[in-house]
Amino acid sequence: MKASKLRELNVEDSLALSLDGAFDPRMTLERAVEPFLQALEVHAGEWMPDTVKGKRRRKYSQAAVWTAVEERLDESGSVISMHRAAAPAVSLTLYLLLAQLPREMRVDLHVQPLTFFTQAQRCRAFVELVRAWALQYPVAYATAHSKADRQLADFPSFGRDDETRFQNGFDKIYEVFWLNVFGPKLVDTVGRERMLSTPAHRVEELPNGSVLLVTWPTAADFSREEARQAQARALVHLRPELDFDTVLRTLHARSVALVPVEPHFHPDVAPLLARLADTVAIGERQTRIAELNAYQPPAPEEWLPASAALPSDVPDTKAALENYALLAEQLVALLHTRVPSIFEQTAESLTDVDAQLWAENFPEVFERHHLDARAVPAVGAYLGQVLVRRLGGQWMARGKLEEAQVRVGQRVWLPFLRAQRYLRSRQSLLDFSLTQLYRVAERHRG
Secondary structure, three states: OOOOOOHHHHOOOOEEEEEEEEEOOOOOHHHHHHHHHHHHHHHOHHHOOOEEEOOOEEEOOHHHHHHHHHHOOEOOEEEEEEEEOOOOEEEEEEEEEOOOOOEEEEEEEEEEOHHHHHOHHHHHHHHHHHHHHHHHOOEEEEEEEEHHHHHHOOOOOOOOOHHHHHHHOOOOOOOOOOEEEEOHHHHHHHOHHHHHOOOOOEEEEOOOOOEEEEOOOOHHHOOOHHHHHHHHHHHHHHOOOOOHHHHHHHHHHHHHHOOOOOOOOOOOOHHHHHHHHOOOOHHHHHHHHHHHHOOOOOOOOOEEEHHHOOOOOOOOHHHHHHHHHHHHHHHHHHHOOOOHHHHHOOHHHHHHHHHHHHHHOHHHHOOHHHHHHHHHHHHHHHHHHHHHHHHOOEEEOOOOHHHOEEEEOOEEEOHHHHHHHHOOOHHHHHHOOHHHHHHHHHHHOO
């Protein structure tokens, strides 16, 4: 796992904290940040970040943090990140926003895996850290919870459009998560007495008027039946107009959506489907795996028995093969920065191309005449070159590209025809994937 990105956040759940706090504009940045770091060092324990990144990465120290802040500082503020690559992996981004009053400190923290927080002691330490930050940097609202479940709850929009969300912010209590800090304005919308009487694992009024609320002792157990009931009771207490059974059914539905689904992908496209499952948010991952498990690609039709192969009709076979190689290089030139494996011309590089073009929605982003004139020939030639290089195929050149064939065993394949179908739409990237054609050709080469 790379410390810079926690790349597997969409594969394995994490404890996600969002905290938007304020600090006195009369304070220097160094003085403002120091209590943040002191609390982190006291309470983080086993998940303490070990690197700091401003313009470059350094070993964690308070001095390194301040250097990073200065490196990234401009009139609007500074943004730095802290990381831990070893388990539990950590990504912590600190935003210091200076353009408005009061000045803001925003914290975006992920600790992975969420299962690290099955121990009550670790959860108590995490709560104490958030409490310390909320005391030092008064918040409107802060929350820590399963990243996957927060996504299913549509945090922080909660069903609002972006304009409404940015205009209104956390103007009322939309949801109760595992850990919550409600600022004084939110407390007033509910009533302080009602807020403090919330049935929950921990409810504490902080000296600055905020209220800290924890629904259940352990963060990792958020989807347990007892924890979901506690979550529902707390929300309905704070929002009496809501119906407990309805809220609980919603929470149950989110729990069901997060139950792990074992991948059973069609073998001819399994490498590609695994990549597509990884592109969705963690909260949608299990549903996506179930959908992809059910997917059955159409059998490739871009082939002929070797006995029915079209004979070469070009006057200069060598020139035709050189042209195919040149066309394949055009795809390499187009994608090499985003798909480094494309230089290798392997089955894996074909899957990488499939996944990249899917991610970019390539067929629907570019104009059709550009796709037909440039992308289709490049993709077809690259596919043919991989069949030649990796399966011992042999080009059978034709004057029309869509008729050009590669013989592999007792079949001839039409890579340019496949490319035409492949680049029709985003769905076609899956239905006519390069990955599948290669797998089928490999299976039949004997």
